Amino acid sequence: MLEIKNLHVEFKGKEILRGLNLNLEPGKINALMGPNGSGKSTLAHVLAGDPKYNVVSGEILLNKKDILLLNPTDRAKEGLFLSFQNPVEIEGVKIHTFLRQAYNSVHGKKLSILEFNELLEKKASQLSIPKEFLSRYLNKGFSGGEKKKAEILQLLVLNPKIAILDETDSGLDIDSLKLVAEGINSFMNKDKIVLIITHYKRILQLVQPDKVSIILNGKIVLEGNGELVNELEEKGYEWLDKK
Ligand code: ADP
Ligand code: MG
8 A cells, every 4th residue: 555645845946746645555556647737747756766856744655664765776676666757768778688687676686687588578579569679778769659668568577566657658659558558457466556647548448547536736636436537538627726
């Protein structure tokens, strides 16, 4: 169980999250939706432990343990995974090397190159990612869609407990979106937590959320089931402002 309690976060002196409360339960797919600039990516980065953001007050508890005290590496070891809205390009580091090191670090194991490549190629084929692609430098020159697929490859290989996916569906063509959705569904089980940050109904028809939370100006203002997605599609966010 991941509990976010009364979280206040500043970035460069400006308050962005203003008393945000959100509970994410195991076995549940959660969607987080809200207008541009409402604080979705800020929340994702704060969960992952990005030091650029200043947590002023509040708690983030993972199975009752305060993870705000942990650095990003230790949070990853606790099972937290963030797929970035804008993945960074890393010149000189090949995907397979990067992922093997990440895997070994997160799981405290030492898989041999051979053992690891077997795992990696299996997961890549699940996403229709060609083998040659795995020898490319991470995100270097990737199209928007390729970056997003590479993020889901990371998710499937690292197999964390909690996956926070920040606009992973943006920029994907229909076939890639389906593969990504299948990937997320295959990742899911009763112990996992998924938080899908998105603007679009499309992905939520393929990965059906148990709970939808709406963020506005740094706070969750409404929660509901999958039906809420249709309501938002119809009415936008403005009516929520008046609540
Ligand atoms: P969302 O993901 O919901 O669109 P963000 O969390 O990215 O919103 O941004 C919330 C607010 O914080 C915006 O006003 C944005 O400009 C500001 N902000 C957050 N992170 C940064 C950053 N790294 N650099 C500049 N502004 C930022
Ligand atoms: Mg964002």
